[in-house]
Amino acid sequence: MNEKNILINNATKKYGNVNVVKHVNLTFEKGKIHGIIGRNGSGKTVLLKAICGLITLTEGEINIFGKVIGTDIDIIENAGVIIESPGFLSNYNAFKNLKFLSMINKKIENDAIYDALNIVGLEPKCKKKVGKFSLGMKQRLGIAQAIMEDPAILILDEPMNGLDNHGVAEIRDLLLSLKKQGKTIIITSHNKEDIEILCDTVVEMDLGSIINTK
DSSP: OOOEEEEEEEEEEEETTEEEEEEEEEEEETTOEEEEEOOTTSSHHHHHHHHHTSSOOSEEEEEETTEEBTTTBSSOSSEEEEOSSOOOOTTSBHHHHHHHHHHHHTOOOHHHHHHHHHHTTOOTTOOOBGGGOOHHHHHHHHHHHHHTTOOSEEEEESTTTTOOHHHHHHHHHHHHHHHHTTOEEEEEOSOHHHHHHHOSEEEEEETTEEEEEO
């Protein structure tokens, strides 16, 4: 039986009188890729931010590995996250950006950073500053950041954004490989093909509510 390591119970988020997430109940199992789809403004990104602990729910709770976000822990642990456009220091190269970020948790050495960059198709020793990167290269770097500490959970908002067809194929292969390693992966995507190829479960949101699951 698969382990349910993310449980969302009655998650509701209001901004003023506006309900942007409405009474959402979900479970996400390990070793699967879970898709969340919906139009802009449907509540997808707000829900991801709540799972990560970046915003506080108005009602309900989110339980990660038996710990409640906002009560037992402030932010999600053992997770790699991309939400909206990844932000990096434009005057430094890819390696130095990841090196600075790795110093926060002090969990990995340089070799792990090199490996992550190689896996996403970036040259680890390239001196090119991130400010000169294309959108697709920045997206690859964001994915490298998400995977470099070998997290148990990946939360990726539009992970294929800015990638060409070759890049999309590479990242799909990467995500399927990580799934086989037992990772719990949650993605949003506007691309139906990404969802069909990658996802074991799919949740559709509209106006903050779940309107369809499969």
